[in-house]
Amino acid sequence: MLQKQSILIAGGGSTFTPEIVLLLLERQADLPLKELKLYDNDAKRQAIVGEACALLVKERAPEVMFSYTTDPKEAFSNIDFVMAHIRVGKYAMREQDEKIPLKHGVVGQETCGPGGIAYGMRSIGGVVELIKYMEQYSPNAWMLNYSNPAAIVAEATRRLCPTSKVINICDMPIGIEENFAAILGLPSRKELDIRYYGLNHFGWWTSIRDQEGKDLMPEIQEYTKKHGYLSPQLASDPHLDASWRETFEMVKDVATLDPTTLPNTYLKYYFYPDRVVAHSNPHHTRANEVMEGREKRVFDECQRLVAQGHAKDTHFEIGAHASYIIDLARAIAYNTKERMLLIVENRGNISNFTWDAMVEIPCLLGANGYEPLHVGAIPTFQKGLMEQQVAVEKLTVDAWIEGSYLKLWQAITMSKTVPSADVAKAILDDLITANKEYWPALK
Ligand SMILES: NC(=O)c1ccc[n+]([C@@H]2O[C@H](COP(=O)([O-])OP(=O)(O)OC[C@H]3O[C@@H](n4cnc5c(N)ncnc54)[C@H](O)[C@@H]3O)[C@@H](O)[C@H]2O)c1
Numbered sequence: 001m002l003q004k005q006s007i008l009i010a011g012g013g014s015t016f017t018p019e020i021v022l023l024l025l026e027r028q029a030d031l032p033l034k035e036l037k038l039y040d041n042d043a044k045r046q047a048i049v050g051e052a053c054a055l056l057v058k059e060r061a062p063e064v065m066f067s068y069t070t071d072p073k074e075a076f077s078n079i080d081f082v083m084a085h086i087r088v089g090k091y092a093m094r095e096q097d098e099k100i101p102l103k104h105g106v107v108g109q110e111t112c113g114p115g116g117i118a119y120g121m122r123s124i125g126g127v128v129e130l131i132k133y134m135e136q137y138s139p140n141a142w143m144l145n146y147s148n149p150a151a152i153v154a155e156a157t158r159r160l161c162p163t164s165k166v167i168n169i170c171d172m173p174i175g176i177e178e179n180f181a182a183i184l185g186l187p188s189r190k191e192l193d194i195r196y197y198g199l200n201h202f203g204w205w206t207s208i209r210d211q212e213g214k215d216l217m218p219e220i221q222e223y224t225k226k227h228g229y230l231s232p233q234l235a236s237d238p239h240l241d242a243s244w245r246e247t248f249e250m251v252k253d254v255a256t257l258d259p260t261t262l263p264n265t266y267l268k269y270y271f272y273p274d275r276v277v278a279h280s281n282p283h284h285t286r287a288n289e290v291m292e293g294r295e296k297r298v299f300d301e302c303q304r305l306v307a308q309g310h311a312k313d314t315h316f317e318i319g320a321h322a323s324y325i326i327d328l329a330r331a332i333a334y335n336t337k338e339r340m341l342l343i344v345e346n347r348g349n350i351s352n353f354t355w356d357a358m359v360e361i362p363c364l365l366g367a368n369g370y371e372p373l374h375v376g377a378i379p380t381f382q383k384g385l386m387e388q389q390v391a392v393e394k395l396t397v398d399a400w401i402e403g404s405y406l407k408l409w410q411a412i413t414m415s416k417t418v419p420s421a422d423v424a425k426a427i428l429d430d431l432i433t434a435n436k437e438y439w440p441a442l443k
């Protein structure tokens with residue numbers, strides 16, 4: 001009989017919460033629940049999601065205790081896991097992260113370039129605060145963090161919370177591997193034996209084999225040359241947002257830079273920043289698409305359920321994409337030694353890369369944490385790109401810790417998406433104005 005787990009979702013007002021709650025309720029055979037709590041620092045926003053989730057739990061698993069709160073002690077006491085997906089500044093600030101760089105002719109993106117740097121300067125304080133609450137009220141708990149920008153957050157947790165029980169993860173490789181499986185006609189990404197390395201949102205697959213060891217890369221690369229990662233299923237998905245369709249299609253160009261690997265979709269912002277800017281609408285970015293799409297859909301559905309008083313006909317679907325969260329919690333709770341891509345300190349696993357960089361590589365995960373798999377030396381092309389990008393991430397954390405304007409200017413100047421220190425400074429000064437409520441004071 002598996003021991004029941006008590007789980008706190010930090011960022012309870014997240015657009016992803018209802019589907020993750022449904023997933024947790026649906027997967028109790030693999031991860032039985034004792035209690036499920038939501039925590040947020042925006043009571044009004046969270047209450048809308050919390051009341052709807054209360055109906056989902058009551059109708060699907062009445063034996064599971066459910067509550068939501070803005071009180072840290074109530075939230076973080078007596079829990080086994082914190083699943084953290086906060087967005088400091090919410091979508092209003094994501095919109096600024098995306099539009100301010102575009103105003104200066106530079107890539108405007110949630111986690112990449114100056115937008116990602118600005119987001120990182122907001123997220124560090126919020127995630128560290130969650131870790132401190134967890135350690136204060138449930139010192140044996142683990143944090144499964146996928147609050148973005150995961151690269152900068154992971155570097156900050158390495159520096160500021162070096163002994164904390166925090167696992168940083170991203171679902172982009174997982175989503176792409178599901179596309180690989182679809183392209184290959186396989187039932188799931190779990191059929192694939194992969195090798196991957198990089199930084200978060202900045203990596204490459206170097207090997208994809210089936211369970212018998214057959215090399216599947218050539219078949220995927222052949223498909224990708226024509227269609228990118230737009231699998232037949234995705235291509236016919238009426239709900240696929242235009243910007244994601246474009247991103248998956250553009251992989252066919254991103255992949256040409258190294259025909260021996262397969263790239264993470266995010267590399268497009270670094271290889272083709274000029275094309276991305278030319279295809280961007282500076283007045284209507286991804287943040288607007290999500291506010292008009294997912295955020296509106298999720299909150300409308302929450303309010304519909306609460307108004308009718310039941311969730312029997314809910315439009316919410318089980319967040320299959322988030323199944324990695326179950327894998328993560330199971331691995332730690334039941335010592336399954338699951339192999340997962342995690343964002344961890346390099347420590348020589350990429351043997352010719354920065355020792356203390358936070359890299360995204362395959363790890364074995366169990367009750368006592370993770371054991372990274374050795375990658376070995378990487379080629380000059382990837383090494384050069386990663387050294388530049390990891391310097392951006394490290395300088396951003398330096399700037400947050402030291403309150404340093406200069407370090408943040410260096411970080412933005414260092415980004416491959418920014419053409420000059422003049423442009424970097426103009427963007428930085430606009431971001432400082434927009435983030436005065438969120439960033440530490442810079443001198
Ligand atoms: N790592 C990944 O692969 C991955 C995938 C999807 C989403 N995400 C991340 O998950 C997070 C949530 O995404 P979303 O689109 O649902 O955002 P959202 O804005 O809908 O929800 C985020 C919630 O966090 C709350 N919040 C903000 N600051 C907080 C703080 N200091 N303490 C407690 N709560 C706080 C907000 O009030 C909001 O309710 C984002 O960081 C997003 O980038 C990561």
Ligand SMILES: O=P(O)(O)OC[C@H]1O[C@H](O[C@H]2[C@H](O)[C@@H](O)[C@@H](O)O[C@@H]2CO)[C@H](O)[C@@H](O)[C@@H]1O
Nearest residue numbers: 110111148170171172173174175176286290321
């Ligand atoms: O623009 P958004 O908010 O829709 O997505 C930004 C996030 O994109 C990735 O997460 C995707 C995931 O890759 C995909 O498979 C599916 O599950 O949706 C997720 C959210 O859209 C990326 O990994 C995240 O870091 C981004 O925040």
Ligand SMILES: [Mn+2]
Nearest residue numbers: 150170171172
């Ligand atoms: Mn991600």
